[in-house]
Amino acid sequence: MRLKAGEKAPLFEVEDIHGQRIALKDFAGQKLMVSFYRYSGCPFCNLRVADMIRHYPIFEKQNLKMISFWQSAKEDILETVGKQDAPFPLVPDKEMKIYALYGVERHLMAPLKVLLNPALSLRALFSPFMKLKIAGDVDLVPADFLIGPDLTIKRSYYGSHIADHIPISEIESFLVTGQ
Helix, strand or coil, rough: CCCCCCCCCCCCCCCCCCEEEEHHHHHCCCCEEEECCCCCCCCHHHHHHHHHHHHHHHHCCCEEEEEEEEEECHHHHHCCCHHHHCCCCCCECCCCCHHHCCCCEEECCHHHHHCCHHHHHHHCCCCCCCCCCCCCCCCCCCCEECCCCCCEEEEEEEECCCCCCCCCCHHHHHHHHCC
Protein backbone atom coordinates (compact mmCIF):
# COMPACT_ATOMS: atom_id res chain seq x y z
CA MET A 1 0.00 0.00 0.00
CA ARG A 2 1.34 3.43 -0.96
CA LEU A 3 2.30 5.82 1.80
CA LYS A 4 0.95 9.37 1.67
CA ALA A 5 2.04 12.80 2.81
CA GLY A 6 1.01 13.37 6.41
CA GLU A 7 1.63 9.77 7.52
CA LYS A 8 4.38 8.89 9.95
CA ALA A 9 7.32 7.33 8.14
CA PRO A 10 7.61 3.62 8.99
CA LEU A 11 10.47 3.08 11.43
CA PHE A 12 13.42 0.90 10.52
CA GLU A 13 16.84 -0.02 11.82
CA VAL A 14 19.38 -1.33 9.32
CA GLU A 15 23.09 -1.48 8.52
CA ASP A 16 24.67 0.17 5.49
CA ILE A 17 27.35 -1.44 3.31
CA HIS A 18 30.04 -0.32 5.78
CA GLY A 19 28.32 -1.86 8.80
CA GLN A 20 27.08 1.47 10.16
CA ARG A 21 23.79 1.23 12.06
CA ILE A 22 21.05 3.47 10.69
CA ALA A 23 17.75 3.98 12.49
CA LEU A 24 15.04 6.28 11.19
CA LYS A 25 14.29 7.54 14.72
CA ASP A 26 17.84 8.97 14.88
CA PHE A 27 16.88 11.47 12.15
CA ALA A 28 14.20 13.16 14.27
CA GLY A 29 14.73 16.92 14.11
CA GLN A 30 16.26 16.76 10.61
CA LYS A 31 15.06 16.78 7.03
CA LEU A 32 15.57 13.43 5.37
CA MET A 33 15.24 11.87 1.95
CA VAL A 34 14.77 8.09 1.82
CA SER A 35 15.18 6.62 -1.66
CA PHE A 36 14.50 3.14 -2.94
CA TYR A 37 16.51 2.08 -5.95
CA ARG A 38 16.40 -1.07 -8.00
CA TYR A 39 19.41 -3.40 -8.03
CA SER A 40 22.97 -2.09 -7.70
CA GLY A 41 23.90 -2.75 -11.33
CA CYS A 42 20.95 -0.79 -12.77
CA PRO A 43 22.42 1.85 -15.13
CA PHE A 44 19.52 4.23 -14.50
CA CYS A 45 19.97 3.93 -10.74
CA ASN A 46 23.70 4.52 -11.01
CA LEU A 47 23.09 7.62 -13.14
CA ARG A 48 20.68 8.92 -10.49
CA VAL A 49 23.24 8.32 -7.74
CA ALA A 50 25.83 10.24 -9.80
CA ASP A 51 23.32 13.11 -10.08
CA MET A 52 22.62 13.00 -6.33
CA ILE A 53 26.34 13.05 -5.57
CA ARG A 54 26.69 16.18 -7.74
CA HIS A 55 23.82 17.87 -5.90
CA TYR A 56 24.82 16.64 -2.45
CA PRO A 57 26.94 19.68 -1.46
CA ILE A 58 23.90 21.93 -1.98
CA PHE A 59 21.63 19.53 -0.10
CA GLU A 60 24.13 19.15 2.72
CA LYS A 61 24.38 22.94 3.17
CA GLN A 62 20.62 22.94 3.65
CA ASN A 63 20.89 20.12 6.20
CA LEU A 64 19.26 17.37 4.15
CA LYS A 65 20.24 13.86 5.17
CA MET A 66 19.86 11.01 2.70
CA ILE A 67 19.52 7.23 2.86
CA SER A 68 19.38 4.95 -0.18
CA PHE A 69 18.07 1.39 -0.22
CA TRP A 70 19.08 -1.27 -2.75
CA GLN A 71 17.53 -4.65 -3.51
CA SER A 72 21.03 -6.09 -3.70
CA ALA A 73 23.46 -7.87 -1.43
CA LYS A 74 26.16 -5.83 0.28
CA GLU A 75 28.86 -7.40 -1.91
CA ASP A 76 27.05 -6.47 -5.13
CA ILE A 77 26.58 -2.88 -3.96
CA LEU A 78 30.27 -2.59 -3.03
CA GLU A 79 31.39 -3.74 -6.48
CA THR A 80 28.96 -1.55 -8.44
CA VAL A 81 27.24 1.59 -7.15
CA GLY A 82 29.50 1.58 -4.07
CA LYS A 83 32.44 2.51 -6.29
CA GLN A 84 30.87 5.95 -6.76
CA ASP A 85 31.73 6.71 -3.12
CA ALA A 86 28.36 8.27 -2.31
CA PRO A 87 28.42 10.65 0.68
CA PHE A 88 25.19 9.09 1.95
CA PRO A 89 24.44 5.56 3.16
CA LEU A 90 23.83 2.73 0.69
CA VAL A 91 21.73 0.12 2.44
CA PRO A 92 21.32 -3.45 1.20
CA ASP A 93 17.80 -4.84 1.50
CA LYS A 94 17.93 -7.96 -0.64
CA GLU A 95 14.90 -9.43 1.14
CA MET A 96 13.10 -6.13 0.44
CA LYS A 97 11.67 -5.82 3.95
CA ILE A 98 11.97 -2.04 4.07
CA TYR A 99 10.70 -1.82 0.47
CA ALA A 100 7.54 -3.58 1.66
CA LEU A 101 7.19 -1.20 4.64
CA TYR A 102 7.24 1.76 2.24
CA GLY A 103 5.00 0.18 -0.39
CA VAL A 104 7.59 0.16 -3.17
CA GLU A 105 5.98 -1.38 -6.23
CA ARG A 106 6.61 -3.43 -9.32
CA HIS A 107 5.01 -2.69 -12.66
CA LEU A 108 5.20 -5.11 -15.55
CA MET A 109 5.39 -2.28 -18.11
CA ALA A 110 7.90 -0.16 -16.14
CA PRO A 111 10.95 -1.32 -18.14
CA LEU A 112 9.21 -0.39 -21.39
CA LYS A 113 7.88 2.97 -20.16
CA VAL A 114 11.42 4.29 -19.75
CA LEU A 115 11.71 4.12 -23.55
CA LEU A 116 9.24 7.00 -23.69
CA ASN A 117 12.16 9.14 -22.52
CA PRO A 118 14.69 8.56 -25.31
CA ALA A 119 17.24 11.07 -23.95
CA LEU A 120 17.38 9.26 -20.62
CA SER A 121 17.50 5.87 -22.30
CA LEU A 122 20.40 6.96 -24.52
CA ARG A 123 22.20 8.50 -21.55
CA ALA A 124 22.04 5.14 -19.77
CA LEU A 125 22.93 3.17 -22.90
CA PHE A 126 26.15 5.13 -23.40
CA SER A 127 27.05 5.44 -19.73
CA PRO A 128 29.84 3.47 -18.07
CA PHE A 129 27.11 1.84 -15.97
CA MET A 130 25.50 0.02 -18.88
CA LYS A 131 27.91 -2.88 -18.62
CA LEU A 132 26.86 -3.70 -15.06
CA LYS A 133 24.99 -6.94 -14.47
CA ILE A 134 21.27 -7.40 -13.94
CA ALA A 135 20.91 -8.73 -10.43
CA GLY A 136 17.40 -7.92 -9.33
CA ASP A 137 13.82 -7.42 -10.33
CA VAL A 138 13.69 -5.69 -13.70
CA ASP A 139 10.15 -4.42 -13.08
CA LEU A 140 10.81 -2.79 -9.68
CA VAL A 141 10.03 0.92 -9.75
CA PRO A 142 12.00 3.45 -7.66
CA ALA A 143 10.38 5.48 -4.89
CA ASP A 144 11.47 8.54 -2.90
CA PHE A 145 10.21 9.99 0.37
CA LEU A 146 10.87 13.44 1.78
CA ILE A 147 10.52 13.24 5.54
CA GLY A 148 10.23 16.18 7.90
CA PRO A 149 11.92 16.71 11.27
CA ASP A 150 8.87 15.17 13.00
CA LEU A 151 9.40 11.96 10.94
CA THR A 152 6.23 12.64 8.98
CA ILE A 153 6.23 12.05 5.25
CA LYS A 154 6.02 15.41 3.53
CA ARG A 155 6.17 14.01 -0.01
CA SER A 156 5.93 10.46 -1.28
CA TYR A 157 6.97 9.84 -4.86
CA TYR A 158 6.37 6.50 -6.55
CA GLY A 159 8.00 6.32 -9.97
CA SER A 160 6.10 5.44 -13.12
CA HIS A 161 9.02 3.66 -14.79
CA ILE A 162 12.39 2.16 -13.85
CA ALA A 163 14.28 5.46 -13.96
CA ASP A 164 11.63 7.74 -12.46
CA HIS A 165 12.70 9.50 -9.27
CA ILE A 166 11.48 12.65 -7.60
CA PRO A 167 12.68 15.69 -9.56
CA ILE A 168 15.60 17.62 -8.06
CA SER A 169 13.42 20.76 -8.13
CA GLU A 170 10.96 19.11 -5.72
CA ILE A 171 13.80 18.24 -3.34
CA GLU A 172 14.99 21.85 -3.48
CA SER A 173 11.45 23.08 -2.80
CA PHE A 174 11.20 20.78 0.22
CA LEU A 175 14.42 22.24 1.58
CA VAL A 176 13.01 25.76 1.31
CA THR A 177 9.41 25.20 2.38
CA GLY A 178 9.60 21.99 4.40
CA GLN A 179 6.70 20.68 2.32
